[in-house]
Amino acid sequence: MTTEIDAITSQRKMLSEAGYAEPAINYFIEKKYMGHLQDASQISEKVGSCGDIMKIYLKVDEHNIIQDVRYEITGCAGAISAAMAVVDLIKGQPLDKALTINDGDVFKRLENIPEKKHHCIQLAVKTMHKGIEEYQSASNL
Ligand code: FES
Numbered sequence: 001m002t003t004e005i006d007a008i009t010s011q012r013k014m015l016s017e018a019g020y021a022e023p024a025i026n027y028f029i030e031k032k033y034m035g036h037l038q039d040a041s042q043i044s045e046k047v048g049s050c051g052d053i054m055k056i057y058l059k060v061d062e063h064n065i066i067q068d069v070r071y072e073i074t075g076c077a078g079a080i081s082a083a084m085a086v087v088d089l090i091k092g093q094p095l096d097k098a099l100t101i102n103d104g105d106v107f108k109r110l111e112n113i114p115e116k117k118h119h120c121i122q123l124a125v126k127t128m129h130k131g132i133e134e135y136q137s138a139s140n141l
Pocket residue numbers: 048050051052075076077078079117119120123
């Protein structure tokens with residue numbers, strides 16, 4: 001247990017020194033929306049310019065409200081924290097509203113991540129937009 005806490009403490013320190021703000025570090029450590037949804041309405045995948053991969057699972061209700069979201073990610077700490085922040089921004093929102101969420105909104109939520117990680121935010125947002133657009137076209141919305 002102590003070893004686990006020590007590991008998290010040193011991970012926090014490393015991320016903080018690298019330029020990640022507290023909210024971004026918490027999103028990365030907690031990873032609360034990582035994984036998949038059994039009953040997803042839509043599953044979409046996107047490969048980033050860095051070669052990393054994100055898969056999004058969206059659960060949408062009959063009123064086009066996003067009920068639940070999960071991400072599977074092969075990517076860096078920036079990608080993970082950005083994707084987790086995206087979920088907090090779109091969960092419970094109508095599809096159209098979620099499509100207006102942009103990189104700046106996610107950055108604000110994270111407070112700060114290193115500049116060279118900004119494209120990771122883009123990947124999280126683009127994956128979410130792709131998922132919604134594919135869902136909409138499959139459902140003729
Ligand atoms: Fe590829 Fe961050 S470096 S998503």
